[in-house]
Amino acid sequence: xxxxxxxxxxxGTSMGSIENIHIVAEHIIRAxxxxxxxxxxxxxxxxxxxxxxxxxxxxxxxxxxRELDVLLSAGEQVSMALLAMTLSKLGHSARSLTGGxxxxxxxGQHNDATIKHIDTSKIEQxxxxxQIIIVAGFQGINENGDxxxxxxxxxxxxxVALAGAxxxxxxxxxxxxxxxxxxxxxxxxxxQRLDVVDxxxxxxxxxxxxxxxxxxxxxxxxxKQVPLRVLSTFNVNQGSLIKGEECQQAxxxxxxxxxxxxxxxxxxxxxxIRKHCMMLGVSVWDVVNESSLLLKEDCLAKLQQVxxxxxxxxxxxxxxxxxxxxxxxxxxxxxxxxxxxxxxxxHVSMAKQSMSLVMLPDCIDKAANILHDAYITTAEAMDFHxxxxxxx
Amino acid sequence: xxxxxxxxxxxGTSMGSIENIHIVAEHIIRAxxxxxxxxxxxxxxxxxxxxxxxxxxxxxxxxxxRELDVLLSAGEQVSMALLAMTLSKLGHSARSLTGGxxxxxxxGQHNDATIKHIDTSKIEQxxxxxQIIIVAGFQGINENGDxxxxxxxxxxxxxVALAGAxxxxxxxxxxxxxxxxxxxxxxxxxxQRLDVVDxxxxxxxxxxxxxxxxxxxxxxxxxKQVPLRVLSTFNVNQGSLIKGEECQQAxxxxxxxxxxxxxxxxxxxxxxIRKHCMMLGVSVWDVVNESSLLLKEDCLAKLQQVxxxxxxxxxxxxxxxxxxxxxxxxxxxxxxxxxxxxxxxxHVSMAKQSMSLVMLPDCIDKAANILHDAYITTAEAMDFHxxxxxxx
Numbered sequence: 001x002x003x004x005x006x007x008x009x010x011x012g013t014s015m016g017s018i019e020n021i022h023i024v025a026e027h028i029i030r031a032x033x034x035x036x037x038x039x040x041x042x043x044x045x046x047x048x049x050x051x052x053x054x055x056x057x058x059x060x061x062x063x064x065x066r067e068l069d070v071l072l073s074a075g076e077q078v079s080m081a082l083l084a085m086t087l088s089k090l091g092h093s094a095r096s097l098t099g100g101x102x103x104x105x106x107x108g109q110h111n112d113a114t115i116k117h118i119d120t121s122k123i124e125q126x127x128x129x130x131q132i133i134i135v136a137g138f139q140g141i142n143e144n145g146d147x148x149x150x151x152x153x154x155x156x157x158x159x160v161a162l163a164g165a166x167x168x169x170x171x172x173x174x175x176x177x178x179x180x181x182x183x184x185x186x187x188x189x190x191x192q193r194l195d196v197v198d199x200x201x202x203x204x205x206x207x208x209x210x211x212x213x214x215x216x217x218x219x220x221x222x223x224k225q226v227p228l229r230v231l232s233t234f235n236v237n238q239g240s241l242i243k244g245e246e247c248q249q250a251x252x253x254x255x256x257x258x259x260x261x262x263x264x265x266x267x268x269x270x271x272x273i274r275k276h277c278m279m280l281g282v283s284v285w286d287v288v289n290e291s292s293l294l295l296k297e298d299c300l301a302k303l304q305q306v307x308x309x310x311x312x313x314x315x316x317x318x319x320x321x322x323x324x325x326x327x328x329x330x331x332x333x334x335x336x337x338x339x340x341x342x343x344x345x346x347h348v349s350m351a352k353q354s355m356s357l358v359m360l361p362d363c364i365d366k367a368a369n370i371l372h373d374a375y376i377t378t379a380e381a382m383d384f385h386x387x388x389x390x391x392x
Numbered sequence: 393x394x395x396x397x398x399x400x401x402x403x404g405t406s407m408g409s410i411e412n413i414h415i416v417a418e419h420i421i422r423a424x425x426x427x428x429x430x431x432x433x434x435x436x437x438x439x440x441x442x443x444x445x446x447x448x449x450x451x452x453x454x455x456x457x458r459e460l461d462v463l464l465s466a467g468e469q470v471s472m473a474l475l476a477m478t479l480s481k482l483g484h485s486a487r488s489l490t491g492g493x494x495x496x497x498x499x500g501q502h503n504d505a506t507i508k509h510i511d512t513s514k515i516e517q518x519x520x521x522x523q524i525i526i527v528a529g530f531q532g533i534n535e536n537g538d539x540x541x542x543x544x545x546x547x548x549x550x551x552v553a554l555a556g557a558x559x560x561x562x563x564x565x566x567x568x569x570x571x572x573x574x575x576x577x578x579x580x581x582x583x584q585r586l587d588v589v590d591x592x593x594x595x596x597x598x599x600x601x602x603x604x605x606x607x608x609x610x611x612x613x614x615x616k617q618v619p620l621r622v623l624s625t626f627n628v629n630q631g632s633l634i635k636g637e638e639c640q641q642a643x644x645x646x647x648x649x650x651x652x653x654x655x656x657x658x659x660x661x662x663x664x665i666r667k668h669c670m671m672l673g674v675s676v677w678d679v680v681n682e683s684s685l686l687l688k689e690d691c692l693a694k695l696q697q698v699x700x701x702x703x704x705x706x707x708x709x710x711x712x713x714x715x716x717x718x719x720x721x722x723x724x725x726x727x728x729x730x731x732x733x734x735x736x737x738x739h740v741s742m743a744k745q746s747m748s749l750v751m752l753p754d755c756i757d758k759a760a761n762i763l764h765d766a767y768i769t770t771a772e773a774m775d776f777h778x779x780x781x782x783x784x
Binding site: 052056064068089146 | 413459460465470476478480486490
């Protein structure tokens with residue numbers, strides 16, 4: 001029987017010190033001793049990317065893009081070497097590979113490259129030699145052999161892309177939380193870790209502000225049919241497994257996105273502004289209606305420079321999104337829950353299996369607790385079925 | 393007319409801060425503006441290699457050799473990127489290349505690799521595109537594509553090897569002293585900077601303790617017929633040019649080597665001990681006679697472990713070497729100069745165009761001043777010819 005192949009990804013906090021790297025090595029050795037072939041993707045040690053970026057910005061506030069990639073990619077080179085050394089010290093054969101050595105080929109978009117292709121033959125050969133493979137996350141090379149980086153958070157993308165290319169049995173994202181929660185546990189104390197989440201729900205939660213996984217990683221894993229598992233480096237449990245095509249639960253989670261701006265514009269200029277945004281590389285979060293749209297707060301300044309004349313006003317807002325098969329039918333009931341608590345919903349928008357509420361930032365924690373209690377905590381206790389309970 | 397090609401090498405101190413890197417960039421731009429094609433080789437920022445080595449040794453006191461190379465080579469990757477960014481910020485097109493990207497192919501001896509071959513086609517193509525090329529010193533790749541390092545001081549080796557492969561018109565080693573001196577100026581205040589030094593004299597001075605250039609760099613430059621120039625990054629002058637096949641001066645320099653041990657051994661065991669040393673990778677500095685040999689102080693412990701039974705005693709000593717065409721004829725006169733000053737010479741040995749004196753460490757500064765005064769400072773003032781003055 002062919003051994004299972006597992007890709008494990010460890011982020012900056014997991015790789016943040018020699019002690020932590022030792023803990024990482026123990027996770028890897030456990031997977032190897034369980035009879036798996038193991039490929040590991042690592043981020044730079046926490047703080048290192050910022051340190052390097054700080055050096056670059058002492059040189060130039062907008063550093064040369066090609067050279068910034070050369071600079072930043074050194075961060076993962078350090079952490080992967082330290083991990084391979086640690087495994088070696090513990091008696092296991094390990095081999096580190098840069099993005100280039102792992103044949104991760106990207107387009108030429110420095111600082112924000114996209115993986116085009118991974119030639120896995122070298123990795124597979126090393127796996128056949130019983131090696132543990134450590135690959136630098138966040139980096140690749142373009143067709144000229146120049147170093148490229150995938151942008152921040154790119155190590156998850158590297159891991160998922162490698163898992164897809166290697167047809168891995170599971171891609172494990174180790175992080176500092178121990179799974180996917182029904183809401184941010186710092187906001188909602190009763191938030192629960194989800195044992196299993198289906199891909200469409202996870203995608204919608206990631207899109208609407210859940211920070212545990214980057215949206216493109218979820219999308220790639222879904223597309224490549226690689227089961228994703230989110231686990232904690234520092235807390236041994238099964239984490240959350242993301243798999244499956246169909247949205248499974250009436251309400252599985254409540255996502256929070258802060259730091260948005262609701263921009264009011266001259267009526268009928270929305271389309272023109274949307275085009276400006278595309279040219280500026282500013283992503284429009286949502287078009288609310290013909291005279292207002294939702295942007296990330298930090299994109300506003302850019303937009304103001306270009307089309308101040310079309311902007312009438314702006315307001316800081318946050319977005320609360322309820323995800324699940326029942327979400328689209330909860331608008332009225334939600335409004336009944338929030339209105340008596342003096343929570344004004346500025347705008348409601350529906351997507352497939354989700355409902356998003358735009359509100360003032362200082363209401364969002366309270367609103368998240370009210371909706372999470374009603375649709376998840378209480379509902380579970382009551383064997384909740386929203387249609388029956390609230391709509392029927 | 394084809395433009396001159398200059399290879400410039402900047403060490404760790406030169407690359408030690410963003411401010412210093414700016415000074416380095418100005419040297420490069422000056423060479424470029426003078427109409428040269430410029431290839432630059434850089435070391436890691438000062439302190440960085442030690443920082444990385446410290447991390448490795450927290451993992452393992454003898455870290456995995458392959459992974460140590462991966463780790464340490466990240467140091468030059470950082471400095472080369474910062475330099476290329478600085479040049480770019482100053483309006484010059486520059487491109488950084490790792491050892492692998494520059495096609496510097498070495499043998500597989502991790503941590504102490506030897507350059508086998510450099511395929512310069514990529515560098516030449518970039519030079520034709522008017523780029524300034526920044527190459528990471530101290531590193532290459534072996535035939536498997538694994539990163540290798542050349543050992544400490546290897547950036548000089550990289551620069552000279554690149555200059556040879558590119559048939560450069562000059563290889564400029566920028567450092568924190570402004571040239572080759574007739575003796576260490578910290579010891580002999582009247583030591584003079586030498587405008588020109590021939591290769592055989594420079595080789596002998598480097599072999600016998602002059603620190604300004606590494607011996608293998610001098611040998612490679614001589615063999616490849618690349619003129620070497622030693623200059624200061626922080627002090628603009630012409631430095632010292634090393635070129636020419638023939639030893640030119642009666643006495644051109646006095647070299648000092650500290651930290652040696654004179655080991656007395658059981659008579660006729662010298663050859664056996666020499667073989668032990670080879671097996672241990674301990675280099676024997678000199679065989680003094682059939683019952684004593686000269687070692688670097690820090691090699692003694694290794695030797696003691698293996699053949700304690702053959703060792704009779706040891707003594708810390710230093711070595712003073714007079715280099716020049718007349719050196720071989722100065723033994724008697726030297727003894728006349730040193731004896732009245734209570735300087736005991738334990739042993740005298742002759743090589744082609746040099747005379748080396750073994751003495752106690754606390755005599756060496758005084759002896760260096762006496763011989764430098766007699767054979768260089770005074771001699772120059774008197775239009776010195778040693779045969780005439782002392783021997784004839």
